[in-house]
Amino acid sequence: MSMTRLETFVNLGYTKDPLKGKLHETGDMVRCRRILTMAVESRAMVSIVGDRGCGKTEAVKAAMERMDVKTIWPKRVDQENMTIADIKTAMILELSDENVKRGGIVSSAQLRRIVGTASGKRTAHGAETQIVVIIEEAQRLHKNTLRSLKTLREMDWAGKSELFTIILVAQSDPMNHPGVSEVRLRSDIVRMQGLSANEAAHYVRETIGKHFDPRAIELLAELPAARNYLELQELCVTLLNIALAAGRELVSVEDVRSVQPPEAEPVPRGQARGKQPAAPVSGATALQSVLNRRNGDAGGVPADGRASC
Ligand SMILES: Nc1ncnc2c1ncn2[C@@H]1O[C@H](COP(=O)(O)OP(=O)(O)OP(=O)(O)O)[C@@H](O)[C@H]1O
Ligand SMILES: [Mg+2]
Structure with a gap:
């Protein structure tokens, strides 16, 4: 199951698109x-x-x-x-x-x-x-x-x-x-040169960083799509979709690996590239469990720009 950008953010409790708004100096x-x-x-x-x-x-x-x-x-x-x-x-x-x-x-x-x-x-x-x-x-x-x-x-x-x-x-x-x-x-x-990896990582951290494992942000920021705001935004939404469909609110390193083109996979220095299985995208049941958890979890909703739904 794939959700549109706005639906994804609504399901995560936002009342406005967190990727839009404040400009980041690059x-x-x-x-x-x-x-x-x-x-x-x-x-x-x-x-x-x-x-x-x-x-x-x-x-x-x-x-x-x-x-x-x-x-x-x-x-x-x-x-x-x-x-x-x-x-x-x-x-x-x-x-x-x-x-x-x-x-x-x-x-x-x-x-x-x-x-x-x-x-x-x-x-x-x-x-x-x-x-x-x-x-x-x-x-x-x-x-x-x-x-x-x-x-x-x-x-x-x-x-x-x-x-x-x-x-x-x-x-x-x-x-x-x-x-x-x-x-x-x-x-x-x-x-225009496009975003550097540091700028892309900063942008993701400052906008929807709480939904990403910090290592996933670093990996994401190295991808070719992260040189460009619009492509980076689209990729972030895809990753959030994958995580939600798997019943999580946190994008993992494996999620990022599952979307990266094989030839673009950056190899961390001194570390062999391990083949990771793609995150399971099992759809409605997993998403529903996230939403149920969220609805029952009144205290766990961050206040910064996100609705307490
Ligand atoms: N400095 C920035 N900080 C944060 N977000 C930005 C920044 N620059 C661009 N964006 C985001 O990227 C989106 C696209 O930016 P913009 O419209 O400037 O691109 P563009 O290069 O003019 O594209 P086009 O070629 O389609 O006209 C903006 O709507 C905004 O969400
Ligand atoms: Mg323009």
Whole structure:
């Protein structure tokens, strides 16, 4: 029997998903913040590139929150069809009270005036206002949109050019098109490394660590899936499912061994690899025994974010 993520956490007594919420500072986040701080100061164009779920959006959001900047996130449901007109429209709507003509046609003069005026304003701290345009799923942008973005960033107002910063967030290099070398040469790229084993172990310990044998966390943190938040979360839920189905609330080392791909199994230093049997996944009966125990065990429910059901 396999439960969905939310059902698994409900059965463990949580009222909200414990894997979501508090951000953990990782090496990627620190690097991203440093580079984005510099990019904003220089009004540069920079791509943040990394696998799906490695934490790009969270890292960019966290970096922006720490800076005194005006962020613009142009969005479309069909992001692959994002055009320069969508980006210009988002800029006008975010930076002014002016209307955009039907069909999203924005005149260059209107945009220059609005962006130029907004970037010339002083913040409460007396600094120049920094405008940052952040485009997600940027690997899907058409090469013509990329070229127009470059031109847009170079527009000038009152003797100043490069009026704003562009951050492209992408799963692969957005400049990976023939014919955009003039854009590539004027932009920078930050590749996210993913979670280190220490960071992955810390994340599991701090979120659902009480349901894991400490040695199981160490083993789990070495797996390839633990380089990426989304995959790590999914793996944690799978392991919790296995433990619950076996009538336990604690994920064991054997549970982790049962899900790891054989070639990825890390061999602890100085120790031969022993073949462990997979944890039995016997389903409803074992799970019911955990739930019965939990329901009858009023005193044993931790208070931190977990319901006393
Ligand atoms: N620093 C962090 N601390 C804790 N959890 C995080 C952190 N970064 C990301 N996560 C978790 O991972 C999930 C995915 O992160 P995020 O949306 O930033 O990934 P992404 O790289 O932008 O993915 P995509 O390529 O699909 O857009 C978040 O919803 C959050 O649960
Ligand atoms: Mg994202």
